[in-house]
Amino acid sequence: MAAEGGEATEDLIEILEASPTPIDLARYVNHVRDPAAGAIATFEGTTRDTFEGKRVLELRYEAYVPMALRRLRAICSAARAAWPLRRLAVAHRLGTVPVGEASVFTAASAVHRADALEACRFLIDEVKASVPIWKKEVYANGEVWKENREFLQRRNALASSSCCCATKVVMDDDAAADAAAVTAADDGGSGADKEEFPAV
Amino acid sequence: MRDLNITSVIPPFQERGRLRPWQKNPKKTSDMAEMEVGPLIQVKVLFFARARELTGLTDISLLMPPRSTARDCMSKLLNKFPKLEEIYNSMVVALNEEYAPESTVLRNSDELAIIPPISGG
Numbered sequence: 001m002a003a004e005g006g007e008a009t010e011d012l013i014e015i016l017e018a019s020p021t022p023i024d025l026a027r028y029v030n031h032v033r034d035p036a037a038g039a040i041a042t043f044e045g046t047t048r049d050t051f052e053g054k055r056v057l058e059l060r061y062e063a064y065v066p067m068a069l070r071r072l073r074a075i076c077s078a079a080r081a082a083w084p085l086r087r088l089a090v091a092h093r094l095g096t097v098p099v100g101e102a103s104v105f106t107a108a109s110a111v112h113r114a115d116a117l118e119a120c121r122f123l124i125d126e127v128k129a130s131v132p133i134w135k136k137e138v139y140a141n142g143e144v145w146k147e148n149r150e151f152l153q154r155r156n157a158l159a160s161s162s163c164c165c166a167t168k169v170v171m172d173d174d175a176a177a178d179a180a181a182v183t184a185a186d187d188g189g190s191g192a193d194k195e196e197f198p199a200v
Numbered sequence: 201m202r203d204l205n206i207t208s209v210i211p212p213f214q215e216r217g218r219l220r221p222w223q224k225n226p227k228k229t230s231d232m233a234e235m236e237v238g239p240l241i242q243v244k245v246l247f248f249a250r251a252r253e254l255t256g257l258t259d260i261s262l263l264m265p266p267r268s269t270a271r272d273c274m275s276k277l278l279n280k281f282p283k284l285e286e287i288y289n290s291m292v293v294a295l296n297e298e299y300a301p302e303s304t305v306l307r308n309s310d311e312l313a314i315i316p317p318i319s320g321g
Contacts, residue, residue: 063320064294104320134318134320148318151317159299159300
């Protein structure tokens with residue numbers, strides 16, 4: 001398990017090496033539980049059994065772990081800059097994730113629920129847009145590497161010299177048009193083609 | 201033992217100080233000097249997901265001329281692994297664990313990662 005603390009060790013960020021063990025969701029919920037928090041918002045991304053009519057047997061994940069941890073740390077920092085938050089937790093599982101099990105889990109606590117909910121959404125949206133993790137969708141008669149729409153929309157910004165902070169990106173028309181031609185990954189990511197990220 | 205033609209080895213006295221035949225193209229000499237701005241740099245390239253499948257490797261070490269860019273490195277990789285063409289337009293590169301533009305100049309012992317379209321979450 002590769003782990004990284006957040007600012008002042010308030011945030012728990014973990015990339016879980018391949019293992020048959022499901023994500024321990026309670027561990028991350030308990031990490032963000034805070035006496036000052038009135039709300040805990042969580043998101044669980046799960047392997048679904050169908051994609052475009054094809055039966056999915058499993059998903060297999062791999063990651064550029066050191067960079068993924070770095071990106072997750074930056075994403076948590078960006079969330080903290082955008083919303084008043086108590087604690088954050090993000091976990092992503094690698095290896096085979098069977099249907100129905102969670103591959104990713106994000107949790108945010110805050111005094112008020114709007115901040116917790118928005119930050120939680122931001123965390124998963126940013127995972128999909130910029131964290132170097134890949135999944136292969138395995139069918140009975142084949143397998144394919146998935147491509148997140150959110151990444152393809154963000155690609156130009158990632159490859160330009162100005163981008164390092166995700167919160168400054170605004171998706172433009174070109175990116176939205178590119179995304180339309182691309183097969184979307186599993187649901188859970190942002191559905192909007194044009195979305196402005198919170199300013200830092 | 202054959203006689204050596206000593207005069208062809210040691211230039212005649214009056215010729216010393218002048219350019220030898222191979223030195224008589226000053227432009228060529230300065231080109232060579234420009235190339236020698238430093239030793240070759242070593243760059244480690246990491247392949248992930250589809251990139252790994254297309255190259256058959258998890259990583260490779262490349263020797264590049266000094267002041268090479270990430271794009272120069274990609275060109276060399278495309279030559280070596282033409283199958284990478286498949287992802288060339290959709291991938292991005294990361295340099296030392298941060299996304300970077302292809303125009304970034306590389307330095308010795310840099311780590312470049314080929315990032316095909318991601319699909320976490």
